Amino acid sequence: MTFPVPGGAEFLRSRSNLADVADPQEAAGNLFADGVTYPAYVAPAVVTLTESGGSVAVDAADGNVFRLVLTASGWTLSNPTGMTDGQPVRVRLIQDGTGGRTISYGSAWDFGAAGAPTLSTGAGKVDYLAGEWSADANGGTGAVVVSAALGY
Numbered sequence: 049m050t051f052p053v054p055g056g057a058e059f060l061r062s063r064s065n066l067a068d069v070a071d072p073q074e075a076a077g078n079l080f081a082d083g084v085t086y087p088a089y090v091a092p093a094v095v096t097l098t099e100s101g102g103s104v105a106v107d108a109a110d111g112n113v114f115r116l117v118l119t120a121s122g123w124t125l126s127n128p129t130g131m132t133d134g135q136p137v138r139v140r141l142i143q144d145g146t147g148g149r150t151i152s153y154g155s156a157w158d159f160g161a162a163g164a165p166t167l168s169t170g171a172g173k174v175d176y177l178a179g180e181w182s183a184d185a186n187g188g189t190g191a192v193v194v195s196a197a198l199g200y
Contacts, residue, residue, distance in 0.1 A: 097139075099123050104151075108135060108181070115140040118149035118167075127154035128192060131181035137192055139177040147171035158191040165196040174200045 097116040109130040179194035
């Protein structure tokens with residue numbers, strides 16, 4: 049069994065007692081074969097998105113949880129880059145103190161038959177988009193298959 053480790057075998061050799069093991073990634077996989085119990089919570093870093101020229105770039109290499117304060121309408125949440133099949137992604141869309149802001153979505157944001165949600169318009173309201181990158185969606189070119197929770 050192999051266990052994917054960022055930085056691979058060299059990372060494991062340099063930061064563990066696995067320096068003399070022929071295949072450190074396999075050894076690491078065996079260490080976690082029965083699962084892992086975390087001693088406390090696990091929370092991903094929240095990445096703040098910004099608008100540039102009407103476009104909001106989402107780079108999945110930066111994280112899985114994103115937040116965007118909407119200070120104008122007419123922006124487009126661009127197709128995410130750097131996605132891996134099965135990778136979860138969440139986006140918080142926050143209305144500024146004025147509210148009433150709208151956003152459109154690149155073609156790789158797939159909201160299913162219902163289509164893109166209508167965002168909450170009240171000042172300070174927060175809407176949540178949650179999905180998973182599916183390499184099979186969007187005719188095999190990939191998409192974030194999304195559901196939305198609105199009006200918080």
